[in-house]
Amino acid sequence: MRVTMDVRATIQDRRHRAVTLLEVLVAIAAAAVIFAIAMGILITTNQTANRAIAHESLLQQAELAMKKVQSAIEATVWPEDVASSPPTQAALVFTTNSLALLSSWHPTRAGRFCRYEFVTIEKVPDKGDVRTIAGYLCDDPGGGPKPTFEKLGGEFDSAIQFRYATQVGPDLQPVWQESLPTGQKPRLIWIELVVRDPERRDRRGQIEEMRLTTAISL
Amino acid sequence: MGRERLDYRPHQHGFSLMEVLIALVVVTFALYGVLDLIASNQRISLRTQRRAAAIGLGRAKMAEIQTAGFDAVASLLDKGPGGPSQSLVYPSESSEFKAPYAAKAFRWQARFDRNSQQPEVIAVEVRVLWYQPTTGAAEEALSNSVSVGGLLVGR
Numbered sequence: 001m002r003v004t005m006d007v008r009a010t011i012q013d014r015r016h017r018a019v020t021l022l023e024v025l026v027a028i029a030a031a032a033v034i035f036a037i038a039m040g041i042l043i044t045t046n047q048t049a050n051r052a053i054a055h056e057s058l059l060q061q062a063e064l065a066m067k068k069v070q071s072a073i074e075a076t077v078w079p080e081d082v083a084s085s086p087p088t089q090a091a092l093v094f095t096t097n098s099l100a101l102l103s104s105w106h107p108t109r110a111g112r113f114c115r116y117e118f119v120t121i122e123k124v125p126d127k128g129d130v131r132t133i134a135g136y137l138c139d140d141p142g143g144g145p146k147p148t149f150e151k152l153g154g155e156f157d158s159a160i161q162f163r164y165a166t167q168v169g170p171d172l173q174p175v176w177q178e179s180l181p182t183g184q185k186p187r188l189i190w191i192e193l194v195v196r197d198p199e200r201r202d203r204r205g206q207i208e209e210m211r212l213t214t215a216i217s218l
Numbered sequence: 219m220g221r222e223r224l225d226y227r228p229h230q231h232g233f234s235l236m237e238v239l240i241a242l243v244v245v246t247f248a249l250y251g252v253l254d255l256i257a258s259n260q261r262i263s264l265r266t267q268r269r270a271a272a273i274g275l276g277r278a279k280m281a282e283i284q285t286a287g288f289d290a291v292a293s294l295l296d297k298g299p300g301g302p303s304q305s306l307v308y309p310s311e312s313s314e315f316k317a318p319y320a321a322k323a324f325r326w327q328a329r330f331d332r333n334s335q336q337p338e339v340i341a342v343e344v345r346v347l348w349y350q351p352t353t354g355a356a357e358e359a360l361s362n363s364v365s366v367g368g369l370l371v372g373r
Binding site: 037041044045048049051052055056059062063066161163165168169170172173174176187188190192210211212213214215216217 | 249252255256259260262263266267270271274275277278279281282283284285286287290291293294308316317318319320321328
């Protein structure tokens with residue numbers, strides 16, 4: 001009976017005694033670990049969601065820009081076929097970094113021709129990074145307001161490149177050229193559009209970018 | 219007075235090894251679920267990008283075939299491996315996109331079908347395949363593809 005009483009008393013003591021400093025420290029450490037894991041999961045999920053949204057934003061901007069370029073190129077008309085268009089103002093340019101052509105697709109004034117000039121310009125480097133902006137000028141050969149430079153990448157950096165083919169081989173592979181001599185017309189135009197978000201880096205530390213490529217038959 | 223049995227196990231503090239192990243398994247499954255969710259999110263994002271790029275490449279290849287024209291494709295059908303045929307998969311093995319395309323992850327293959335009742339019409343289907351970037355396995359490529367269709371009309 002005495003032994004039983006002693007054991008009960010000991011259990012009672014252990015229930016009501018104050019916690020030791022070690023127990024408090026262990027509890028704090030355990031709580032910190034659990035909190036860190038939860039925060040880690042939360043931060044990673046948030047970063048992943050942000051990255052997905054940023055990617056989607058870049059993709060949409062790149063697709064929108066590519067559609068604009070495609071619309072203009074697909075509606076190409078040749079200056080000699082347009083009686084009202086002065087040939088000097090409708091000079092065509094087919095080089096890697098610049099494409100100028102006459103198009104019946106006009107962004108604001110339907111029914112008017114537009115001489116599109118797609119180029120990539122370099123921004124003044126800041127913090128050592130060369131930044132580029134792809135865009136176009138829409139010059140109305142029949143007069144109208146002075147054209148303004150329209151950015152293709154919106155608020156993002158962008159770059160555009162072209163290649164040209166005048167023939168396709170029997171193996172269905174085009175013979176691509178970086179530029180065409182004056183007077184020669186392309187039958188195929190290859191376009192590469194890159195849209196970059198310089199404020200975001202991927203896991204390898206490289207600037208997030210979206211690269212779209214296509215070719216248009218004329 | 220008999221000897222009393224001292225059994226104070228129900229009043230013990232702390233967890234048993236089994237309880238700790240079960241808790242660890244539950245936490246591990248929960249963590250795996252969350253990590254899998256994150257990885258799945260990344261895969262979907264990457265797949266969307268690849269699909270957009272593949273559609274552009276498919277349209278590009280279709281434009282190249284249209285530029286080559288009806289006669290070039292009809293010639294391929296006539297010179298098929300088993301003689302002239304109504305249908306041809308070209309090239310027989312999917313081919314990579316050559317320069318200036320910088321699209322190493324993508325391959326293409328076209329299928330030409332000549333309409334027997336309208337021989338001046340050839341249906342073209344360009345299929346762009348791509349490798350799953352996370353695994354790089356060739357088997358995955360077949361499940362990642364987009365098709366772009368078009369018609370070639372002879373004169």
